[in-house]
Every structure is written in C-alpha cells, then in structure tokens.
Amino acid sequence: MERVLSYIDAIREATDQEMQRDLSVVVFGLDVDDPKAIQGTTRGLMEKYGRERVFGTPLSEDAMTGAAVGMALAGLRPIHIHIRMDFLMLAMNQLVNVAAKSRYMYGGQVRIPIVVRSMIGKSWGQGAQHSQGLYSFFMHVPGLKVVAPATPYDAKGCLIHAIRDNDPVMYIEHRILHFQKGPVPESSYTMSPGKARVTVKGRDVTLVGISYMHSECLRACRYLESIGIQAEVIDPIWLSPLDIDTIAASVHKTGRLCIVDNGWTTCGASAEIAALVTERLQGVKDVRVRRMGFAPVTCPPTPLLEDLYYPNGRTIASAAHDLVTGTHNGWLPDERLDLQEIEFRGPF
Amino acid sequence: MERVLSYIDAIREATDQEMQRDLSVVVFGLDVDDPKAIQGTTRGLMEKYGRERVFGTPLSEDAMTGAAVGMALAGLRPIHIHIRMDFLMLAMNQLVNVAAKSRYMYGGQVRIPIVVRSMIGKSWGQGAQHSQGLYSFFMHVPGLKVVAPATPYDAKGCLIHAIRDNDPVMYIEHRILHFQKGPVPESSYTMSPGKARVTVKGRDVTLVGISYMHSECLRACRYLESIGIQAEVIDPIWLSPLDIDTIAASVHKTGRLCIVDNGWTTCGASAEIAALVTERLQGVKDVRVRRMGFAPVTCPPTPLLEDLYYPNGRTIASAAHDLVTGTHNGWLPDERLDLQEIEFRGPF
Amino acid sequence: MNERVYRSLYRIRRVEEEIARIYPSDKIKSPVHLSIGQEAVSVGVCEALRPEDVVFGTYRSHAFYLAKGGDLKKMMAELYGKATGCAKGKGGSMHLVDTAHGVMGASAVVGTTIANAIGYAYALKLQRKDSLVVSFFGDGATDEGVFHESLNFAALKSLPVVFICENNFYAIHTSLMYRHKSTDICALARAHGITAERVEDGDVLAIHEHVTRAAKALRDGSSGPFFFECLTYRLMEHVGSNEDFHLGYRTRQEAEPWIRNDQVKRFASMIDGERRRRIEAEVEAEIQAAVAFAEESPFPEGEELFTDVVEG
C-alpha cells in the first residue's frame, strides 16, 4: 500500500533526507527550533543534526536573509524559514538586490543556492498582514526561482530539488495545505523546475489553480461535472520557470482558461499566465480568458467578508460555467459538504 | 509664448507651490538638502521652508518610511524621496504591510497621505542595483496608487495631485526624463488618477509606453511613419488606477497592441495591461498583443549588453511592424540621429 | 490614584479573562495575544498620559488600547468581526485602533509601529504641540533593524517620544538570551544617545512614576526621547487563550515570582473592600454590556469588502 504523509511531514522528511545526505544543508529562521517547530516541519531536526545546523534566529529578517546569501557563498545550502510570507517584505532588499543578482553581476563567479520557505495564511481572521501571497514579486525578478507545491508529494519532491538547485528558490507553502495528506514515497526524489501537472483531464475549460487554489479548482471541477462541464485542471507547481507549454496546450484544446490565483490578480501570476497564453494562441485559436484571485482589497478578518475575499470551488465553478456557456446567468452551485476534503492523490 | 521647464524644475515648482499652499507638506529623504538637491528637484526648498519641513535623513529607508506613515497619521503630508527605486526594497514592509493597509485595516479611521518619490536609473553602467523599475510591485498591492509621469507637464500636475491625494502615492521618475523639457504652466494644476493620454493618433497599432519608454515609443512612431504605418501612442501616466478604457478603446480601433514597459515583463505592468485588454476585447475583436520590456536578466553595465537589455525606438518599431504586417522578416530601421531629442510637447 | 490604577488593571484582566472564556466558542475569529500578567506596563504608562497623547502598539493590543481609553464595546465588537467594531471588523484583535482616544493602531509585523511612532512625534514637534507619543513594543522588536533606525532618528531629532520595551523575556518561545549576546536592552538605547532606564519588578507605580517624570520633562520642553525597559511576564501562551507551561520552553517556576507579584491582586488588597467591590461590579457590568453589544451587533454587509481601500 502507498504510504500516506501530510504535507508537513513531507517537508520534514525532505529536509531530513537532504540534511543526512549533504552536510552543507543548514536550516534556520525564527522559531525553527521551538516547541511548535514551524507547524512540525522542522520537528526533531535540531536534536538530530545539532544546534549549528538547525537554529533559531533573532527577529532580523533582513540580516538573516543576507546571512543566507553569505552562507551560500561559503558553500553551504541554507534553508531559511519564515512562518508568514508577509514578513518577506523585510527581506526584499537581500532577495531582490543581492540573492537574485549575485550570479549575474559577478559574471557567473558565484552561485547562491538558498531556499527561502515562506507560508501564506488564510482563515480565522489572519487579516491584513498575515494572509498575503506575494510570490508574483519573485516571479518578476530574474535570478529567482519560485515554486508553490500543492500536494505532499510535490512538497517533498520540490523541496529536495530546491535544496539541490544552485540558485535561490522561493518555496511557497500555504497554511491550509499543510494539513493535506497524500501518497509520498519514502525514498528521495526530485521534481524539476518548469514542469506543471494536469491533475484532471477535461475538454471544456482549463482551470489553472495556484498553490492552495488548486484544491479549490478540484472542487470547482466536481461542481462543474454535475452540470456536464468537463474541466481540465492544471497545477503549475513551479511559477518560475513556468510551464507555459502545458497550460497553452490545454487551452488550445479547451479554448477557455480560468486562472485562479492565491494572491491579487493585478500584475500577479494570473496576469502573467493570461498574457503568455494570449501571446501564444493569438491567431492560432480564439480563446476566452478569466482571472480570479483575492479581491482587490486588503484581507479582512471578519468571516463574511473573508469568504467573499477568496475564490472558492463554487465561485470558480460559476466563473467557468460562464466562460463555457458564454452566459452570465448567475449560476452558482449549492455547497456540497462531501467536497470539504478534496485532495489530489495522484496518479503522479 | 508657452513657458518651458525641465522635468526637474517642474517637480521643484510643484513641491514649492504645495509647500507654500499647505503648511503640512514636508519633504525629506537622504540628501534632499545636500548640494546636489536630488538632481535639483529640491533646490532651495530648505532655505525657503526651513530645516524642519525639508530635511535630510540618516540612511534608514525602513524607519524613515514608517516615519512618513506616522507623520501622515499626525496630519502632515510627507514627501519621501529616494534617489534610486532599487532602495525601496528596504522600505517594502512599511509600504506594503503598513502604508497600503492602514486605511482598510483600521476600518477607514485613518488615512495615509504620503508621496514616495523614487527614480529609475539607466545608462552609463548603472548596473544591477541602480536600474530597476519595480513599480509593478506597488500596482499589485491594493491601497497604493502609482504614477509614472513622462513629461514635465505631467510631472508637475501629477505631483500636485499626489501631494493632495489622501492615499499613499508611489511617484516614479526616470533619470533620463529628468532632463526633458516641455511646456509647464506656472499656475497650479492637478492631473487626476486613472487618466491616460493618447499622445499620437494612429490607426494601425497601439503603442503603450510606460515612463521613459513613452519617449522610445514616440521614436518608434516616427520610424514606423517612414514605412507608412500609423501608430497610436498612449502614455498611461497613472499605473494604478490604470486607465484601461483609453487603452482598450485604442486597441479596439487598431487591433494591435504593443506595450513597452520600463521594467521586466513577467508579472509586470505590461502583463497586466495585456491581460486586461484581452479580458475586455475577447469575443469583441480579434487582437494581437506584444509585450516588450527589460530583457529577463539582471541589468549589465557594459554598453553593448546594456543596449540589448532595453527596448528602444528601433526595436519597438520592428516589433510593431511585425504585429501590423503579421510577418517576421527582421525589419529594423536604421538609426536616425534626428530622433535623438524627442519629447512630447503637447497639446495636452 | 490607587483606585484608578486598580480599576484599569482589573478591567484589562477581566476583559481578557472573558475573551479567554469566549474564545473556544469560535465566536472570536481573530488570533488573540493576551496580556494577562503584563497589565501593569500599559496601565502604569497610560495613567501618566493625557487624552491628547497618543500610543502605538503591537498585536498584543488589548491592554494598551484599554489603558489609553479605547472604547471597550468597539473592541469587543472588533474581536467578533462586527460592523460596530473599532475597525468595522476589518482589523481584528491585532489591529485595534481608536484615534479619538489616542490609540493610533497596532501592527502584526513586529517592530513596525516604532517607526510610525517617531514619525508622529516628529509631526508633533513640527506642529509645536505639547503632547507626546508612546511607542510600546516587545523585547522581540529590539532584534529588528527598524528599532535601531527609529531610535537613532528619534535621538537625532530630540523627539517627544517615550519608548516602552515590554520585556517579557520571550519572542514567542525564544528567550532573549538566545537572541542577543548581551541582554541589556537599555544599553542599546543608550548607544544611540538616549536616556534609558529599566524597571525590574513590574511595579505599576514605579512605571507610572518614571513615565510621569518623562512626560513632564517633555511637556516642559526638555528634549526627548526617553526609553524604559519594563520587565514583565506573560502568563498565557503567546497566541490563544490557554497556558503553555507544558510546552517546555519555560517553567512554571519561572513564572511564580511574577504570579506572587501580580499587580492586580496587589492593588485589590490596597483598596477598601466596599470601594473595591463597587469598582469590580462596575467593570463586570461594562464587560457584560460590551459582550452583549458585540454579540448583538451585525456583521458588515458584503459591500463593505470594497470600501476603505482608498478614498472615495
């Protein structure tokens, strides 16, 4: 029988295996060694690998990011962890101006193999400063790679790749995905940059779901099924480099694209995917495109507004329905409780 | 005769007039009071308004941005100046997590009327960390307004508006634009957010040029003229809110859109404009879209590579030619020295 | 004085106990960071302030909000996510605000409001006002660069700001000892040329006295800033409504001197029984009214999602 792990344990195992394999891997960040162990993702690593290779830090996001770059220059492979993506705003200078640029501006003389793990928050009133999905900033900047795995399987494979990658990798997690469970092989494996996955085959409309929004797309897909619409669902996995081939091929087939982002749409990942698909398919196929993402406001904590703030399976299904039928009749499926637990379990 | 001012003097005059009119306007940032006076844009202000309203600061971009927010809370209208946009990476936390969000997360109880002036560098080997145009970051985040005036006239009108605006405005300058001259009325006037300008009328292709790239689009337009292609040129001026109506109307007419950005294209302003136009016109008109911007690499200082890194009038003309003719025959106009000085002079 | 102090201490304590009681019901869908055990700092400081003075704080926001005079009903409603909340339900526990009472906001990103506070103080000075700014932050904030940048600027410009470091020894579960080589926080302030003092025992009157003196000096035209490190102790978990001694990052034993030294109990014993019961009854009634207000208030309408992003 396949072994099932949570996303959390998949991350923990990937880190553990790489730390075992390669003495140059170090893990640090605020609270990585505390009793909560970053939701458990770093549990036991300090005991196993010692306080030098696994250590908590002062609250100094800027300098600690710079330190990661310095460690990388000295031959280490640091994994720097942030419990909220929002806090990366304090680290932008080192990420954008130093880590992303060092290989180039030093003429290839150095490499910066760092992994920056950060988490997107959602629900229970996380509010304005604990809920952002700001990865489009990192997609914008040449020299950074960006990955947002949506399953435990990918969490492990992408993290192992990210650690071995010789460039800075922004590894984006989502708090709700942390609790997902799925098959994860025990042995080590890597998932290469720039490879998306078609998780559901369909012919009527392409749904691209980023990070946690992939789960919502799977829900949407089931809602759509019930009215006879076959959605194709794609998980891009890597946002930079982005597998536009797979996405464009799907849209070429379905003629309709709904991109569901886990962030704001303006200048976001969904804008980029929409633009790329348009550039690819113009003159080749007449397609319809729709972007969904966070409402263009600050995230409100109060539950009703928070619900409206995020796309969900039903609103995605509704949008896809409109794309497919060319109507705007306000169709919105009733909530189905059987879809509460929806996880992509392969086949991979 | 119309009065002609440089972009630098237009900024200086706008600031002077607003400081005179409103005692709550203050100007600060590194070197605003030094002999170079931020290219002259703050020249004389300290002498006129005193050291309390015009002051240089320590090198502390993070805290000084936070201080601007605090001043705004206390009823001032701070203008915070950075001689390089790249340095804003040190201020991202206060800009994204505080300034942009305060009005919303405090339920409308506060407003943050700050202006953040920053400059994009180009040429003479500015290189990796002195050349970025990162405004798409600010377009991405709800709560911030973004303006990138390309003429002295707009520099003045937009700055006066920005100072009076009750929300944070990111005011983006370009070092090369600083030297442009053009008509600027002496009396005070404001230019409202969300209004683009069609600077050249044409029927064959729409060129949208952002910030300094607007000048390059004007050049492209002249190159295209010589082969009988009539380009319509649009200066969006405000990037957030963005006047997509004007752009979409133009593309509806021409059927072809080339967006020339002063930054990277991935998740950039050009991606957003391409996506918005696609969403608007799909099913209405079959259009062709092309994005141009910085090459997807770090900016190299060496002149030959730097030339290749940036779009220019000739490469834009070439791209537009391809869009219009549907060919890829490699047409590239010879450089015309008479286009070296090209400035949009109105009519406004 | 003692009665005012007791009322304020008791009120904060009881409000937070009430929040802890309600919390498991999931009616408060906002991460709460309780100050139980730390009330003396907010109370000692804010009792030395005038209504027109302003305070900036952190996500651990209930105590200073209440101590400074923030509206309790609006606070409760905010925790419930109601339209009547101090931020219309758009802030939550981590972003309490009441500008009418000088509560200028609270941030969930450590260190951020220190910089906002110095900007506000700069404005006060420019405007020739004689009010002042208090910047509350935890020991964790002293790790952040913005702390130093802000102190440097405040010192350079002699700003009317009082920095209050609420040193409860931990940032989440990490002791100050694992974050600084030297745990002398006042030395950091002094290096920037700022007068700094530590109040060791969490005595609300001692804190009050220090801040009163500083406030008077500032109002009399002495140049700021002032810096006080107030040792204190968080009795509950970092976030949430439970104790957390079982986690192992600290011992109950460590807490004991602080429990013995509890300022709420200390002041209870200093006040005549009759008067004390009256204060307590008034506070209880106020709390029940606030909870009822929060329960009964409506949630914001859907359209509220799109308001307050920018003006108009």
Place this chain on the structure above:
Amino acid sequence: MNERVYRSLYRIRRVEEEIARIYPSDKIKSPVHLSIGQEAVSVGVCEALRPEDVVFGTYRSHAFYLAKGGDLKKMMAELYGKATGCAKGKGGSMHLVDTAHGVMGASAVVGTTIANAIGYAYALKLQRKDSLVVSFFGDGATDEGVFHESLNFAALKSLPVVFICENNFYAIHTSLMYRHKSTDICALARAHGITAERVEDGDVLAIHEHVTRAAKALRDGSSGPFFFECLTYRLMEHVGSNEDFHLGYRTRQEAEPWIRNDQVKRFASMIDGERRRRIEAEVEAEIQAAVAFAEESPFPEGEELFTDVVEG
C-alpha cells in the same frame, strides 16, 4: 613590511589616479567611487590577512579589491566593460569580485554586504575553518538597520568576523553629525556586546596591528567578532573623478590634516630611494599593462546578455 605596505598603498593610489585620468574619455562607463585618501584602511587590514581569508565591501571597491590581492587586469577590464573583466563586464566598478583571492563582492546598496559577511563567517565556524571574514563598510552603513541586526547576530554566535567601519565622516555629502546624535560608532558595536576600538589617525601600521591581533585571536580560537572604526578621509568627490571642495558641504581646511598625514607619502619617505623607485616602476608597468589589457580586450558578445541569470 614597510615595502609591502608602500607597494600596496602606492599601487592603489596610482591605479585610481589612472582611472581618474581615463574617466573623462568615457571609456569607463561605470560610476567610480574612488578611495584616494582612504587607502590606508584597506591596506592596513588586508596586509593582516591570509589568502584564504575573505573580504566583503562596498561600491567604493577598488582599494580593498586590490589590497586583498584581486587581479588588477581583470579589474581594469571590468571598468571598461570588457568580457575579460572580473565579472565579464556584468558588474562594473561597484561589483568587483575575485573569489580566487578572497574578494567576495561589493554591493551598491549600502549595508548589504555586512549581512553577507556574517553568513560567510557562520559557515566558516560551522566548517571548523580557521580563516576569517572582514566586512568593510562606511560610516553611512551604521545608520542602516541591517548593520545592527548583523552585529547582533555576529555577537550572539561569536563569529570569526572583523568589522571595519571606514569612517570618512560623510555619507555622500551628509556629515555623520547630521545622521547620529552621538557620533561614537564604537558605542553602537559595544552595545551589542562586541569589542570595539577606534583608530583615529589613519595610520596604516596601527590599523594593521589591530587587525593582526584580532586575526590572531580568532585563529587561536578566541571568539569573535571584532570591530574597528578607522577614521579616514575621502579626498575626491563621492562618485566620479574630481575634487568637490567647491560644493560647500566640507572645507579644504578640514582635509588638510589628512593630506599632511597622507600614508602614501609617509611610506614613500620611509623607504630607501632606490628600492622605492623600483617598486614604483614595477607598479607603473603593471598599471600600464592592465590598462592596455582593458583597452585591447573584447566586449562581451550579445549572447552573454542571457547567461549567468540562473545555472545552465
């Protein structure tokens, strides 16, 4: 020793004079920040280092690059934007690098490499190496939060790093006095628990002695870090190849003690004429060869635009 020092001082001085001479021709299309007047700091420090030690610096990069043993030909070619440059023409004057000689790079954003330096030092400690890191930065960097965050971490982890603050009194045109209330930079370091000393007179031997002692202590297993503030003076404009006393932000008078104390001249006078002329002739020949190399080298091919962004 004196001869080594003189050679290094003279070489840096002459290279920069040569750059200043060429600069108006616009062949060097890269903003140059000259260290003329400040050479003693780079030389004093780097003469105390071993080849396997590494240095991190700022956009004012020529002096420490050369002092640490960076390749002069590659540097000149880099300034010319040539494919043979130390960064293949992709860095320019502000981003000199020569990892083979321990020059780990230079950043145009003030303060950034301090954080990189402490990370490198952390790695050295983990790897049980006995080499060390030097972090060069200006007085301006001490305004930045990252300076404090980095010092705090270096102190906390006792890292093998030597911080060298090159205090030339100005950040561009703004005096330290307008940026800090207290201009005692060493006090900032001490507040983080770091041993700090100021070298007042720009004496290259004094600087050398201090760093030698610190380096020895670190290699012998003493715990770091060490901090030295070295007063010095920039004789040219902040960026570019001219003087700037006419700007008015400082006086020539202020410069005079530093000119009198010029370490290049001082060491010239300490060395026997014959040997001195030999050193100078060798340096001149090396410089001419480097300029010729830069002039004759090819520019990078167009395809180079797209290499070195990421691996492969």
